[in-house]
Amino acid sequence: MWQAVLGLGGLGMAASLSLVFASKKFAVEVDPKVQAILEFLPGANCGGCGFPGCSAMAEAMAKGSAPITGCPVGGSDAVKRIAEILGVEAGTRDAVVARVLCMGGCKSAVEKSRYHGISDCRAATMISGGSKACGYGCLGFGTCERACPFDAITMSPDGLPVINEDKCTSCGNCVAACPKHIIKLLPVNKKVTVCCSSHDKGAVVKKKCSVGCIGCSLCQKACPFDAIEMDRFLARIIPEKCRQCGLCVGKCPTHVIEDQLKGLRPVALIHEACNGCAECVKVCPVAAIQGQPGQLHVVDPAKCVGCRACADICPIHVIEMQPKTGKTAVKV
Amino acid sequence: MTDLLLLIISAVLVNNFVLARFLGICPFLGVSKKVETALGMGMAVIFVITVSSVVTFLVQKYLLSPLGIGYLQTIAFILIIAALVQFVEMVVQKTSPALYKALGIYLPLISTNCAVLGVAILNVQKEFSFVEATVFGFAASVGFTLALVLFSGIRERVALARVPDLFKGTPISLITAGLLSLAFMGFAGLVK
Numbered sequence: 199m200w201q202a203v204l205g206l207g208g209l210g211m212a213a214s215l216s217l218v219f220a221s222k223k224f225a226v227e228v229d230p231k232v233q234a235i236l237e238f239l240p241g242a243n244c245g246g247c248g249f250p251g252c253s254a255m256a257e258a259m260a261k262g263s264a265p266i267t268g269c270p271v272g273g274s275d276a277v278k279r280i281a282e283i284l285g286v287e288a289g290t291r292d293a294v295v296a297r298v299l300c301m302g303g304c305k306s307a308v309e310k311s312r313y314h315g316i317s318d319c320r321a322a323t324m325i326s327g328g329s330k331a332c333g334y335g336c337l338g339f340g341t342c343e344r345a346c347p348f349d350a351i352t353m354s355p356d357g358l359p360v361i362n363e364d365k366c367t368s369c370g371n372c373v374a375a376c377p378k379h380i381i382k383l384l385p386v387n388k389k390v391t392v393c394c395s396s397h398d399k400g401a402v403v404k405k406k407c408s409v410g411c412i413g414c415s416l417c418q419k420a421c422p423f424d425a426i427e428m429d430r431f432l433a434r435i436i437p438e439k440c441r442q443c444g445l446c447v448g449k450c451p452t453h454v455i456e457d458q459l460k461g462l463r464p465v466a467l468i469h470e471a472c473n474g475c476a477e478c479v480k481v482c483p484v485a486a487i488q489g490q491p492g493q494l495h496v497v498d499p500a501k502c503v504g505c506r507a508c509a510d511i512c513p514i515h516v517i518e519m520q521p522k523t524g525k526t527a528v529k530v
Numbered sequence: 531m532t533d534l535l536l537l538i539i540s541a542v543l544v545n546n547f548v549l550a551r552f553l554g555i556c557p558f559l560g561v562s563k564k565v566e567t568a569l570g571m572g573m574a575v576i577f578v579i580t581v582s583s584v585v586t587f588l589v590q591k592y593l594l595s596p597l598g599i600g601y602l603q604t605i606a607f608i609l610i611i612a613a614l615v616q617f618v619e620m621v622v623q624k625t626s627p628a629l630y631k632a633l634g635i636y637l638p639l640i641s642t643n644c645a646v647l648g649v650a651i652l653n654v655q656k657e658f659s660f661v662e663a664t665v666f667g668f669a670a671s672v673g674f675t676l677a678l679v680l681f682s683g684i685r686e687r688v689a690l691a692r693v694p695d696l697f698k699g700t701p702i703s704l705i706t707a708g709l710l711s712l713a714f715m716g717f718a719g720l721v722k
Contacts, residue, residue, distance in 0.1 A: 201597040209593070209606055213613035220617050224624035243639050248563045250571060250636045321690040 231260045231283060238279040239269055259284065265369075294368045294383040296350075296361050299395045300336040301409040301454060303356030307335050308406050323377040331406040334396040336380055345375035388437045389458035390444060392417075397430040411454050417446035422483030423505070443483060443505035463504035464519040466497045471516045478508035478517060534665050540721040541669035547645050548677040549707075549714040554645030558678055559703060561639065563689075568682035572675025574636035576668065579649050581618065582611045583667025586650035587660055607650045615641040645674055681710055 235256040243251040247268045249258060258264035259280060266280045313322055313329035319341040322328045328337045338357030350365035351372060359372075363386065373381045380395045392411060396403050400412030413431030425439035426446060433455075435446075447457040466486075468478070474492040479485075486502045489495030497508075499522075509517040547553045554575075561571045586607050594600050619637040623630045640646060649670050653663040684706055693702050 202599045202602055205593060205597045205599050206602055206606060206609075209589070210609060213609060217613055217616055217620075220620040224620040226623050248567070250561055250567050251639055253638075316691050318690045321687065324687070 229257075229260060232256045234283050235259050235280050238276045238283075240276070265371075293386045295363045295366045295386040296368060296370075296372055296381050297384045297391055297393075298336065298342075298359050298361060298381050299391070299393055300334070300358065300378075300380045301393045301456075302330065302332060302335040302407045303338065303354065303358045305356055306408045307332055320375075320377045328378075332396055332398070332403070332410065334378060334380065334394075334398070335407065335410075336378060341375050341377070342372035342381055345371045347371060385437045388435070388440055388442065390435060390440060390442050390447065391456045391458075392426075392433045392435055392454060393456045394432065394454045397432050399431050403431075409452055409454050412452060414451060416449045416451065417455060420445045420449040422507075441505040441507065443503040445483065445503060459504075462522065463502075464506075464521055465499045465502045465504060466506075466508050467518050467520050468495050468497055469516040469518065470494060471514065473514060475513060477511050477513060481507040481511045483507065534662070536721050537662060537666055538669040538672075541666055542673040542676060543714070543717040544719075544721050546673045546677055546714050546717075547648065547670050548674055549711040550718075551648070553648040554643055554674055557639055557643065558674075558681065559707065561636070562678055562682040562685055562703075565679060565682045565686060568678045569675070571636045571639065572671075572678050575640055575643075575645070575674050575678075576671040578611075578615055578618070578637065578640050579646050579671035579674075580664065580668045582614055582646055583649050583653055583663050584660075585614055586610055587653055587658075587663045590654050603651065603654065604647070607647055611646050611650065612641045645670070677710070677714075681707060684710070 232253070233256075236253055239252040239256055241252050247255050247264070249255040249264070249268075252269075255264060255269060259266055259268070262284075266284060267277050269276060308331040309329050310331040311326075311329045313325065315321055315325065317339050319328070319337040319339045322337050322339060327333050330337060336358055338353065338359075340351075340353045340359065342359050343351040343353055347369065348365050348367055350362045350367070351359045352362070354360050359381075361372075368383050370383060373379075373383060378395070384391065394409070394411035396407070396410045398406070398410075400414060403410035403412045411432050413428060413433070415428050415433065417433050418426040418428055422443065422445065423439050423441050425436050425441070426433050427436060428434075433446075435455075442459055442463075444457050444459060444463065447455045447460075466478075468487075472489075472494045474489060474495060476489070476491050476495070478495060479487045479489070483505060484501050484503055486498045487495050487508060488498065497517075504519065506519055509519055541547075545551060548555065548558045557571055557575075562568050589606065589610055590600075590603065594603060594606060599606075615637050619630075622637075649667045652670075653666060656666075658666060685703060688702055688706060697705065
């Protein structure tokens with residue numbers, strides 16, 4: 199009897215003492231947000247969310263890599279509380295929208311094999327990266343379409359996803375679902391996009407796809423604002439620098455730069471208060487502004503690309519951007 | 531040496547903890563949605579089982595047996611394992627954040643797992659020596675990890691397949707687990 203009491207009691211005592219010691223000695227500070235979220239998660243560590251436990255899920259939620267609705271057990275109450283904890287940040291993000299960075303549909307991209315397996319991009323990717331010759335391109339099985347909870351994605355007859363930007367809430371489900379990582383969240387107010395993700399060399403791209411970026415860097419040279427960078431044979435437009443003049447669009451030999459502003463660009467108009475300082479003439483990338491020094495300057499609407507460079511530089515603010523006549527203007 | 535090798539093969543393949551002994555089914559079904567998490571879980575299990583089989587062996591030999599309280603084995607082992615896991619978790623979290631990122635999050639999941647307790651009790655039942663007990667613990671947990679990773683690989687693909695509505699979710703997972711168990715039965719008789 200006494201052996202049992204002593205033995206087990208001693209064991210328990212030793213265990214608890216060592217735990218107390220460890221908790222004091224090895225205390226680690228954790229992100230308070232993770233701790234706060236953890237309080238509203240069920241704490242059953244069931245793994246139903248796909249993460250190894252509640253604390254891993256809480257960490258992912260705090261980082262934003264997991265949806266706050268991801269816990270199947272917690273219910274709507276937990277979601278509400280977690281949204282409150284994280285809600286402050288959600289509102290301050292810039293408006294973005296999902297864009298598909300590939301134009302290689304059935305007609306343009308070469309197939310290297312025939313695929314008859316499960317009709318899902320993730321499954322197709324597992325078999326030597328999919329049936330398309332281009333390893334970067336869209337496979338067209340509509341995994342993103344099914345991942346979208348807002349019906350914002352439809353598959354075109356050419357086998358490419360088309361995103362309805364009005365419906366897109368930038369939830370990022372499609373971004374996570376695409377095994378090729380060609381859907382990106384980009385600023386909604388930047389309408390000129392390089393729609394290709396291939397880092398192959400130009401000659402290789404040409405063999406595989408008729409609408410791929412061949413890395414010729416003509417667009418980079420055409421850009422007056424230094425807004426295009428080349429990353430391993432792929433052009434990328436830097437949204438912060440891009441003024442959407444569209445000069446790169448025409449230069450692209452494979453027509454891989456998508457221009458949603460085509461025909462909708464605003465035109466600069468100089469008011470009569472212009473003092474002829476000629477600052478605008480210097481910055482205009484297309485030489486669309488003419489006039490004698492000290493006199494009223496005039497913009498040639500046919501040449502103007504609507505980049506706003508002149509309006510931004512004008513010291514007396516007499517240049518206004520106006521929608522092109524006869525067309526509906528878009529907000530830029 | 532041959533004995534130890536046979537012990538390893540037996541524990542990993544023939545008497546696989548999950549697929550032949552049906553121990554540790556909970557994490558087997560719970561943490562097998564992604565290969566990545568399955569691998570992390572498996573590593574944590576290997577770590578915990580190996581350490582706990584060492585500690586429980588020592589406790590059995592130098593505390594429970596001398597005091598003649600072998601009948602309290604189960605309670606004592608549960609106590610030790612739970613405390614040990616908690617202790618290790620705290621130490622790892624402080625000393626090695628990288629290791630904690632990889633393993634730590636899985637540790638609370640296995641603190642009172644029946645596979646861990648199963649190894650400890652089997653070590654006593656089979657009257658293993660210290661080395662044998664350690665090797666058996668390690669091999670058994672490697673077998674667990676093998677089963678978990680294989681299963682999660684299959685589940686990752688099944689998740690993409692068009693499964694009949696009736697079978698969606700848990701049923702198809704259990705059927706898959708059953709088939710995997712069936713496959714492992716092929717090893718039966720390899721080692722006595």
